[in-house]
Amino acid sequence: MTAIFAWLCAAVAAVATLGAAYFFDKSAEEGIEAAKERAAHADATAAQAHERTAALEKEAAEANARAAQYQLRFQQLADRLAPRIANETKLREALAKVKPVGPVQVWYAPEASDTMVLAFQIANILRETGWTVDGPQPIPDKHRTDETGAILPKALAWGAQPWGLSFFANGGPKVSREFREGYDGLANAIGRSVPDHGGSFSPPNAPDEPANVPAGSIRLIIAGKQDPYFNTPIGAPK
Structure with missing residues (x-):
């Protein structure tokens, strides 16, 4: 009787262990999938941010080039209008x-x-x-x-x-x-x-x-x- 009871307890414990293992494995898989989704979302967000940064850098470079052209034209005009002085x-x-x-x-x-x-x-x-x-x-x-x-x-x-x-x-x-x-x-x-x-x-x-x-x-x-x-x-x- 005692042996049967012990066997039953061991069986219950084994089933519980298996259930817990399955539960934790399932939770771990779900956690990994969720982490992967979050990582993919983060990568997409980073890629978008990178694209936006590149676009802003391009716009800034174009604006700087236009400003340099305007500055050059202004200086050329100022030189043309300045009084002539011999070196x-x-x-x-x-x-x-x-x-x-x-x-x-x-x-x-x-x-x-x-x-x-x-x-x-x-x-x-x-x-x-x-x-x-x-x-x-x-x-x-x-x-x-x-x-x-x-x-x-x-x-x-x-x-x-x-x-x-x-x-x-x-x-x-x-x-x-x-x-x-x-x-x-x-x-x-x-x-x-x-x-x-x-x-x-x-x-x-x-x-x-x-x-x-x-x-x-x-x-x-x-x-x-x-x-x-x-x-x-x-x-x-x-």
Whole structure:
């Protein structure tokens, strides 16, 4: 009897153990599946967050690129509108390699805002480096009998460009090598030291009309800057 009871207790215990094991195994499987689902959901959420982060980074990079372009355009416009000032170091170094010829006439268009300051700056440096300078002075009036001349800016009336720096020279019927080299060196030195200089360079072979440069002389005419909006010289008659 005792043995039967013991056997029954052992059987009950075994069944209980098996049931508990099955229950725990089932719960463990369900827990694992739930964990897998949570992990998959977390992975999907992370992937979405990563995609969103990448999209935001792309938008930020595009915005930064646009901002850089706007900044560049603004700086370019500011540089175009800023007064022209010669780089004195470059100008002095370049002029030191050139033998002075001339004299040099320096004229400027007074209707433009920066021409007078630039003319005096260049003229002073030329004098300090051994050049003989006549001026600076405003572009003088020139009598023109034709109707076109009456409406032209003064720079144009004297054969110069309506904007930038225009160089003229009269080396006589037979231009000497010394005069040509001095004239070329002067124009290159000034042109390379003045930002956005534009203008024109005429050969030194005794120009007559409309420049009328005295024999043996060089003339620099400083007109206004070119308008970055309308492609016309700033300060020119509208």
